[in-house]
Amino acid sequence: MNNENRATKKVVIDPGHGGSDSGAVGNNKLEKDYTLLISKYMYDRFRDLGIPVAITREEDVTLSPTDRTNSILSKFGDSKDVIVISNHINSGGRDA
Numbered sequence: 526m527n528n529e530n531r532a533t534k535k536v537v538i539d540p541g542h543g544g545s546d547s548g549a550v551g552n553n554k555l556e557k558d559y560t561l562l563i564s565k566y567m568y569d570r571f572r573d574l575g576i577p578v579a580i581t582r583e584e585d586v587t588l589s590p591t592d593r594t595n596s597i598l599s600k601f602g603d604s605k606d607v608i609v610i611s612n613h614i615n616s617g618g619r620d621a
């Protein structure tokens with residue numbers, strides 16, 4: 526992707542889970558907390574690079590599937606120039 530194309534793209538970052546939905550749980554760690562940390566880091570990096578970016582949640586709040594979809598669509602609309610990154614972390618098994 527050349528710089529000209531990159532400038533037209535917009536990014537929506539979606540931290541998986543949140544609020545009453547913890548996602549995967551292991552060793553007293555909750556997936557929702559790590560997806561938020563990772564997503565905030567990504568948000569800052571995209572912003573620093575001058576790429577239009579938005580995030581679906583900035584705090585530990587519950588988003589229903591409908592809320593999440595509406596939040597994504599409200600950022601930059603429904604366009605092929607919008608890239609959505611939904612972050613999840615699997616708990617994995619011992620053999621995974």
Ligand SMILES: [Zn+2]
Nearest residue numbers: 541548613614
């Ligand atoms: Zn998940």
